[in-house]
Amino acid sequence: MALIEVKDLAKAFDGKTVLKGINLELSEGQSKVVMGTSGCGKSTLLRCLNLLLPPTSGRIIFKGEDITRPGVDIRKVRADIGFVFQHFALYRHLTVEENVTLGLRKLKKMKATEAVQKASHELERVGMIEHRGKYPAQLSGGQKQRAAIVRALAMDPAVLFLDEPTSALDPEMSREVVTVINKLFLENVTMLCVTHDPFLAKYISDSIIFLDEGVVVAEDIAERLFYNHADPRIKHFFMSVIDHR
Amino acid sequence: MDAFIQDLIAYWPQILAGLKNTVVLMVIMSVTGLMGGVGVFYLTLSSHKAVRRWMDGFISFFIGTPLIVHLFLMYYGLPELGIRLSAFTVAVIGFTLNVSAYNARYLATAYNGLDKTELEAARSQGFTRRETFRLIIMPQVMRMSVPSLTNQAIQNLKDTSVAFLIQYHDFFAQMQEVASTNFQFFKAYVTAGAVYLALISIIVLAARRLEKRIALPGLAT
Amino acid sequence: MTFGNILIILAEGAGYTVLVTLASISAGLAVGLSLAVLSTLRWKAVSLFLAVYTYVFRSIPVLVLLFILFFGLPGIGIRISPFVSMVATLGLVSGAYLAEVFRGAMAAVDGDEILAAEAAGLNRWEIFFYIIMPQMFRMSVPGMINEFTSVLKYTPFAYTVGIPEIMKEAMSLAALTLRGLEIYLAVGILYFLIYKLFVMFFMTLEKRFRVPGLASK
Ligand SMILES: Nc1ncnc2c1ncn2[C@@H]1O[C@H](COP(=O)(O)OP(=O)(O)OP(=O)(O)O)[C@@H](O)[C@H]1O
Ligand SMILES: [Mg+2]
Numbered sequence: 190m191a192l193i194e195v196k197d198l199a200k201a202f203d204g205k206t207v208l209k210g211i212n213l214e215l216s217e218g219q220s221k222v223v224m225g226t227s228g229c230g231k232s233t234l235l236r237c238l239n240l241l242l243p244p245t246s247g248r249i250i251f252k253g254e255d256i257t258r259p260g261v262d263i264r265k266v267r268a269d270i271g272f273v274f275q276h277f278a279l280y281r282h283l284t285v286e287e288n289v290t291l292g293l294r295k296l297k298k299m300k301a302t303e304a305v306q307k308a309s310h311e312l313e314r315v316g317m318i319e320h321r322g323k324y325p326a327q328l329s330g331g332q333k334q335r336a337a338i339v340r341a342l343a344m345d346p347a348v349l350f351l352d353e354p355t356s357a358l359d360p361e362m363s364r365e366v367v368t369v370i371n372k373l374f375l376e377n378v379t380m381l382c383v384t385h386d387p388f389l390a391k392y393i394s395d396s397i398i399f400l401d402e403g404v405v406v407a408e409d410i411a412e413r414l415f416y417n418h419a420d421p422r423i424k425h426f427f428m429s430v431i432d433h434r
Numbered sequence: 435m436d437a438f439i440q441d442l443i444a445y446w447p448q449i450l451a452g453l454k455n456t457v458v459l460m461v462i463m464s465v466t467g468l469m470g471g472v473g474v475f476y477l478t479l480s481s482h483k484a485v486r487r488w489m490d491g492f493i494s495f496f497i498g499t500p501l502i503v504h505l506f507l508m509y510y511g512l513p514e515l516g517i518r519l520s521a522f523t524v525a526v527i528g529f530t531l532n533v534s535a536y537n538a539r540y541l542a543t544a545y546n547g548l549d550k551t552e553l554e555a556a557r558s559q560g561f562t563r564r565e566t567f568r569l570i571i572m573p574q575v576m577r578m579s580v581p582s583l584t585n586q587a588i589q590n591l592k593d594t595s596v597a598f599l600i601q602y603h604d605f606f607a608q609m610q611e612v613a614s615t616n617f618q619f620f621k622a623y624v625t626a627g628a629v630y631l632a633l634i635s636i637i638v639l640a641a642r643r644l645e646k647r648i649a650l651p652g653l654a655t
Numbered sequence: 656m657t658f659g660n661i662l663i664i665l666a667e668g669a670g671y672t673v674l675v676t677l678a679s680i681s682a683g684l685a686v687g688l689s690l691a692v693l694s695t696l697r698w699k700a701v702s703l704f705l706a707v708y709t710y711v712f713r714s715i716p717v718l719v720l721l722f723i724l725f726f727g728l729p730g731i732g733i734r735i736s737p738f739v740s741m742v743a744t745l746g747l748v749s750g751a752y753l754a755e756v757f758r759g760a761m762a763a764v765d766g767d768e769i770l771a772a773e774a775a776g777l778n779r780w781e782i783f784f785y786i787i788m789p790q791m792f793r794m795s796v797p798g799m800i801n802e803f804t805s806v807l808k809y810t811p812f813a814y815t816v817g818i819p820e821i822m823k824e825a826m827s828l829a830a831l832t833l834r835g836l837e838i839y840l841a842v843g844i845l846y847f848l849i850y851k852l853f854v855m856f857f858m859t860l861e862k863r864f865r866v867p868g869l870a871s872k
Binding site: 592 | 723726728730808825829836838846854
């Protein structure tokens with residue numbers, strides 16, 4: 190059974206349709222990437238899936254439960270979905286370690302020492318342990334994003350959502366972050382990642398979902414999507430993004 | 435010895451009592467005004483439009499009307515309804531409303547400067563509105579507002595002198611007393627001014643230390 | 656006597672309130688602007704004077720300063736009218752605040768523009784009047800509105816020196832009719848109206864002179 194199953198999802202903002210007829214599945218241990226032109230609804234899709242935005246219609250089955258039904262504990266669902274943002278969104282008044290432990294202590298009700306232990310373990314995994322005492326303002330972009338990834342992972346989420354995790358970074362820092370996400374991919378962390386970067390997409394996905402004007406146009410592996418696709422929209426999109434590199 | 439100084443010494447116990455009243459009023463209204471300000475600020479973030487409207491109205495009204503009018507309304511107006519409050523009570527209530535409005539506005543200004551994606555991150559982690567307010571918004575907004583909040587505390591100390599107009603026996607009222615016995619108005623009022631200056635210097639120094647202590651990298655106060 | 660009547664009687668005092676406010680604002684602007692200009696000189700003695708001035712006039716309560724000027728000065732042989740003492744008090748105090756506002760705004764003027772003006776051969780004063788001042792005023796709008804609001808709110812103190820503005824009228828009326836509640840409520844409403852009008856007036860002024868890119872947050 191799929192971990193997430195989306196059925197006929199639609200989203201409109203004040204009557205303006207942004208997503209329609211979205212169907213997709215994500216199984217445990219699977220990693221998928223969402224690509225598409227700017228404004229096609231990628232971020233909106235991710236935000237609907239963890240109910241940061243209320244979907245207009247359709248169903249989202251998460252761990253076998255329809256979370257679009259009233260009476261669902263939204264907090265619990267969100268705590269079970271890690272979210273990594275384009276601009277890091279680290280809490281500026283907290284150190285790296287405190288950013289990680291806040292959710293553990295307040296949402297998972299861990300004891301302080303236990304939370305710190307867990308945070309250290311996770312920070313170690315991405316090579317951030319020596320920066321644990323620093324504030325976000327004292328970190329490079331790549332370090333910030335790695336810290337943000339740890340903050341999400343430390344909660345032991347069932348799935349990790351990433352919304353353009355590398356687009357605010359210069360190439361070198363971007364590589365730093367790609368390496369980390371690739372490592373997660375190899376460890377079979379369940380992921381759904383939005384990106385414009387074909388390099389990242391290829392190295393962290395089992396398959397790529399192509400979104401155009403709020404509709405899923407295709408889902409396939411990188412090799413078959415990237416080059417000379419039959420659909421002109423897809424062909425055009427990848428020609429432009431790949432040529433630019 | 436100068437006659438004025440002799441009078442000051444003669445009136446010393448009274449002046450000291452007045453000074454105490456001034457400081458007490460200032461401390462009380464700074465605390466209640468801060469609590470009120472945080473409360474009003476919290477309500478300005480409410481998901482209910484009506485609540486936000488009322489709070490904006492509250493802030494705008496108390497910033498737009500003179501404090502002394504509120505004091506007079508309560509002190510000279512309420513007895514008409516049979517409600518007789520002491521000058522002290524009137525001062526505390528009036529100042530609290532006034533200071534809350536100002537503090538709420540400072541906090542709201544700081545809030546506008548926050549990085550809203552952090553709030554989205556908190557929501558996506560599963561924090562409730564209230565938790566987000568307490569854990570993410572307040573620690574940042576309070577730090578950023580330290581200069582305005584301490585300026586307000588200075589303002590509070592100065593404004594206590596208004597309370598003498600409703601017969602509160604503050605420091606300025608006592609100096610008034612001294613002046614009216616020896617007719618040395620100039621000396622009495624200048625002395626009063628100097629004392630306020632000294633008291634404010636204490637607040638300024640304390641504020642500087644506080645600012646240094648709670649400053650964080652990347653979170654300028 | 657209806658509430659409307661009360662409002663009308665008090666509105667007669669509003670003329671004085673507005674007059675005192677406008678005169679005080681003008682005095683404050685004159686003081687603040689002079690201090691801000693002085694501060695550009697960067698002479699040691701001048702900056703010391705400015706620091707002391709700002710510190711003193713931001714620390715002394717308005718009421719105390721008013722009493723020094725009106726009741727105190729005659730003791731050393733200087734006698735000034737109630738109106739002048741009130742306007743001088745608020746002018747001195749708001750001047751100290753406005754100087755800070757102006758200095759902050761001046762510091763925000765792009766240094767390159769000044770360099771460019773120097774390169775174009777403008778002298779110090781021309782640079783100040785044509786480059787710095789127009790930008791400074793626009794960026795100072797929020798600070799000025801704050802300060803003008805404070806001035807308006809201090810004008811009721813004028814009753815203590817006998818100026819027949821709103822508060823004084825209200826007190827006489829209250830003594831006569833013993834209806835303090837409605838009267839002071841009316842005073843509050845009147846002040847709020849004047850405040851709203853002032854803010855609206857300055858906002859329109861600001862809009863009229865707004866230049867894209869020169870924000871006045
Ligand atoms: N809160 C909102 N209210 C109204 N319209 C919105 C809102 N959020 C997004 N939209 C609109 O929905 C469409 C999709 O936005 P979305 O952010 O999902 O695009 P995206 O695919 O993530 O784009 P990008 O690659 O630029 O991040 C856009 O046209 C956007 O203007
Ligand atoms: Mg997006």
